[in-house]
Amino acid sequence: MPAKSEAQQMAAGAALAAKRGEKKVSELEGASKQMYESMDEKELEKMASTSQKDKPTHNRKS
Template structure:
């Protein structure tokens, strides 16, 4: 399941870093905090690896 927006991809990257121990979980906010608790490392890795090119910043952005 690839990320649908740049914001989702960034949040997954932050959650993955916390799960791996690179960043303390206390530094996470919002979506990244809930992703770190509810998703597997493989799922986070898949979302974080999604290329950002061509993705909107947020899901609802339509580019205009």
């Protein structure tokens, strides 16, 4: 699933770094921590690699 906003893409990148051992899990908070716990590395990689072009900074809730 591609990221819907720049913030979501960045959170996925942080969670992916923790999954790979490049960042401490204790440093994660909020959305990145939830993503770390609920998604596997392949899902995180797909979301983190989404282009930020034409993406809003934050996705507004309807």
